[in-house]
Amino acid sequence: MSYRLDFTVLHQTETETRLSLTLHNLSDQSLEAWSLAFILSRWIEPATVSHGHLKQNGSYCTLAAHPQSALQANGHFYTEFTIKTPPLTLHSDGITEACLYTATSDQPLPVVVTPLNLRQPAQERIHLDLPPAKAINLIPAPAALQELQGEFRWSRYTALAPVPDAATGCVRWLQQTLASWLDTPLTVEPQGQIHYQLKPELAEGAYHLLIEAEAIWLEASSSAGFSHATASLLQLLPAQPVHQVEHQITLPMVDIQDQPQYVHRGMMLDCARHFHPVTRIKRLLDQLARLKFNTFHWHLTDDEGWRIEIDAYPALTQIGAWRGPEEALIPQFSTIDRRHGGFYSKQDIRDIVAYAADRGIQVIPEIDIPGHCRAAIKSLPALLVDPEDHSSYRSIQNYSDNVLSPALEGTYTFLTTVLDEVCDLFPAPFLHVGADEVPHGVWTDSPACRKMMEEHGYTDPMELQGHLLRFVENYLSQKGKRMLGWQEVVKGDKVSKNTIVLPWMNEQAGLDCAGNGYEVIMQPAQYTYLDLAQSACAEEPGANWAGFLPLETVYSYRPLAALEPSDPKLKQVLGIQCGLWCEHVFSQSRFEYLLFPRLLAISEVCWCPPEQRHWDDFLARLHGQLAYLDRMGINYRPY
Numbered sequence: 001m002s003y004r005l006d007f008t009v010l011h012q013t014e015t016e017t018r019l020s021l022t023l024h025n026l027s028d029q030s031l032e033a034w035s036l037a038f039i040l041s042r043w044i045e046p047a048t049v050s051h052g053h054l055k056q057n058g059s060y061c062t063l064a065a066h067p068q069s070a071l072q073a074n075g076h077f078y079t080e081f082t083i084k085t086p087p088l089t090l091h092s093d094g095i096t097e098a099c100l101y102t103a104t105s106d107q108p109l110p111v112v113v114t115p116l117n118l119r120q121p122a123q124e125r126i127h128l129d130l131p132p133a134k135a136i137n138l139i140p141a142p143a144a145l146q147e148l149q150g151e152f153r154w155s156r157y158t159a160l161a162p163v164p165d166a167a168t169g170c171v172r173w174l175q176q177t178l179a180s181w182l183d184t185p186l187t188v189e190p191q192g193q194i195h196y197q198l199k200p201e202l203a204e205g206a207y208h209l210l211i212e213a214e215a216i217w218l219e220a221s222s223s224a225g226f227s228h229a230t231a232s233l234l235q236l237l238p239a240q241p242v243h244q245v246e247h248q249i250t251l252p253m254v255d256i257q258d259q260p261q262y263v264h265r266g267m268m269l270d271c272a273r274h275f276h277p278v279t280r281i282k283r284l285l286d287q288l289a290r291l292k293f294n295t296f297h298w299h300l301t302d303d304e305g306w307r308i309e310i311d312a313y314p315a316l317t318q319i320g321a322w323r324g325p326e327e328a329l330i331p332q333f334s335t336i337d338r339r340h341g342g343f344y345s346k347q348d349i350r351d352i353v354a355y356a357a358d359r360g361i362q363v364i365p366e367i368d369i370p371g372h373c374r375a376a377i378k379s380l381p382a383l384l385v386d387p388e389d390h391s392s393y394r395s396i397q398n399y400s401d402n403v404l405s406p407a408l409e410g411t412y413t414f415l416t417t418v419l420d421e422v423c424d425l426f427p428a429p430f431l432h433v434g435a436d437e438v439p440h441g442v443w444t445d446s447p448a449c450r451k452m453m454e455e456h457g458y459t460d461p462m463e464l465q466g467h468l469l470r471f472v473e474n475y476l477s478q479k480g481k482r483m484l485g486w487q488e489v490v491k492g493d494k495v496s497k498n499t500i501v502l503p504w505m506n507e508q509a510g511l512d513c514a515g516n517g518y519e520v521i522m523q524p525a526q527y528t529y530l531d532l533a534q535s536a537c538a539e540e541p542g543a544n545w546a547g548f549l550p551l552e553t554v555y556s557y558r559p560l561a562a563l564e565p566s567d568p569k570l571k572q573v574l575g576i577q578c579g580l581w582c583e584h585v586f587s588q589s590r591f592e593y594l595l596f597p598r599l600l601a602i603s604e605v606c607w608c609p610p611e612q613r614h615w616d617d618f619l620a621r622l623h624g625q626l627a628y629l630d631r632m633g634i635n636y637r638p639y
């Protein structure tokens, strides 16, 4: 170890933290003209830095001695500074990576970062005593389950009876899944024992699954119901690989009548902060389908990466999909000393959309505008930068150049071109436009924006955002698409009540949106943001800006619980989504650790009405599901 960085909380209050940073040169060489690069997601108040010259752009910070001086062998550099954000409680609140640049090396030098010294007593990790597993452990719990005496023996001669059109997708899913369990493929035969049958009298999404000694019946009125029946069938398979049960699988005989509480049961995945390969997304879709989610909300663009191929603008993925020391986008969040990125080709996207469709999942793309657009702006400056705009602002993630201008013609050219291509790729009749976190101060020092406000009689710059979003709403509507947005999509009061709003800051936001007549999909961070850490223990990975989020809190969620059960506004709740923001998610194991087992809890919250949910019963079934997660090699958080 030649260079080490120590980062310590000196003192903190609810609103302010003073920190010390010490860089140790443990090598036997003096460091000449050095500059330290490090990752810290909190904003450092520039005027509070005691020593050195500090620059911050997003989470990427650089620090150099000022005036420049060498750091002697065995010497150290010390500085202090203040941040004015809520207290630091987790190691991931601190510096996560660092490297050194010097005059004498053309490569960044690695720096060992010691875990943030919080100077607090260690917090216990949450421990749960799981009750014994049940014989049948379906998650989400079905509305009605009758256990019958006996079992269905699945042999190499088991086959599907002829399949109705509405079930062909989920039959492909069943066949693909069973291919890793059975030594013979599952085929369709006239005398097959597994019967998918259309029952028009069943409600949309509802299903009936009957497993008898000699036959299995899956009944539904649509492909959604067949997907749900298939998910239950797959969960009833034993968790062991088939070769351990002598080429024979047995299924318990059951009679299940079931239907979902909400029409929309989703998960949002942020693929911008860190790029997730197609295989990771498919593995996730397998799990989402098994848990009866029906929507994959794909966050494809953000400040730190543009991930969708657009034929008209190759620069979006040639430039905007990559971060690194030599790239137009500097490193953020991880991989401080090397290139990170990637994007989905149109073929990747068609492949994922079809894979999801077979599993009963619609894919809703999100193109986040007008904020969170730094990657697009850096890729297409000639189109998207207004050189006359001298407004000064800083976004929540510490950028001062990440917002599209509603007064620039290029913005509309860009949006219509991108939306044309995105709408062609995704069959779902919905498109999410983000609209979150446009920073205060934007557009205020732009002659073009001022002129536009005067022309339209706008008094608040947020009306410019509303203007832009109404344009997009109308454009999408001509293409048969309904617009979705985060709660800020209603800011500036211009979009119509046809827009579906996703309140995320808290429950009150949901109450406000429903009270204003919007349909909502509830995604309050305090219950559904699975990137939040699962306990207050300092080593727990994740974020904590909305508190920490243990399994039981996820399971306790009830949308708009403050309303009387008879309140008509409850009918405006179309469903629930969870989400994984990925600032902290840079590996498959971290991805799984944050998702599991909380994804199982939220699936039950989405599917089952509150009176059908019982925590102890859920824990027993969860226990029964752990063998499956183990079999799949999923790195769930142990309890």
Ligand code: ACM
Pocket: 436, 437, 486, 504
């Ligand atoms: C959000 O968390 N910015 C929607």
